[in-house]
Amino acid sequence: MDNLILIIIVVVCIIFVVGTLIHMYNNLINLRNRVQNSYSQIDVQLKRRNDLIPNLVETVKGYAAHEKGVLEEVTKARSNVMNANGVEETSEANNQLTGALKTLFAVAENYPDLKANSNFQQLQEQLTDTEDKISYSRQFYNDTVLKYNNVCQQFPSSLLARLFRFKPAEFFQADEASREVPQVEF
Incomplete structure (x- = not known):
């Protein structure tokens, strides 16, 4: 009888540990997928903005033909956003485009x-x-990255994250230049 109780306690402990590990792993997968999804939402909004820019540039061209440098800067920055890969590169290109706009x-x-x-x-x-x-999407993405990175770095889920090679995600950051108000002089 004592052996049976001991076996039951051991089995319950094993089930609890395995269940906890499964829960932590599934949580890591869920958060990683949320990070990818929230980045995709930023990408959708950046594409929408990129689709609007040629129309905006054409409209401005008719009125401000001698502002060729500004229009070229916007067009170049838009191209950089479209060709960017990864969070850091996209973030940097987005900051350039925001400044140009x-x-x-x-x-x-x-x-x-x-x-x-x-x-x-x-x-x-x-x-x-x-x-x-875009601003909301960046905020949502960064909030999701924070949750994901916290789970990847907090004990005991950090052990599982290392074991299954979950890497910390990058935050989407604005650079100092995109925070400044542009100065236009004639």
């Missing part, structure tokens, strides 16, 4: 006819909406 809108402030143009206003509103969605 800020400069473009600052230039547009000096063209009253452009500001009154309904196409420009509509594109600016869509781009502003998209920028808000």
Whole structure:
């Protein structure tokens, strides 16, 4: 009878340990997939912004033909975003594009006819909406990365994360240049 109770206790402990390990592993998989999904959401919004930019540039060209450098900078930055791979490269390219767009809108402030143009206003509103969605997506992504990285680094799940080679995810970061207000001089 004592042996039977001991066997039952050992079996229950083994089941508990195995169940806990399965739960931790599934949690790591779930969080890793959430990180990938949230990054995909950023990518969707960046693509939407990239699709709007050629229309915006064409609209501005008609009014601000001598602002060729600003328009080229926006076009080049857009191309960099489209060709970026990975979180760090995409983040850096996105920051360049954000800065170029800020400069473009600052230039547009000096063209009253452009500001009154309904196409420009509509594109600016869509781009502003998209920028808000990108900002939210970045915040959601970074929150998800934080949760995932915490689970990968906290004991005891860190042991399982190392065993199955779960790597910490990168945060999507804005650089200092994208935080600055552009200066436009004529």
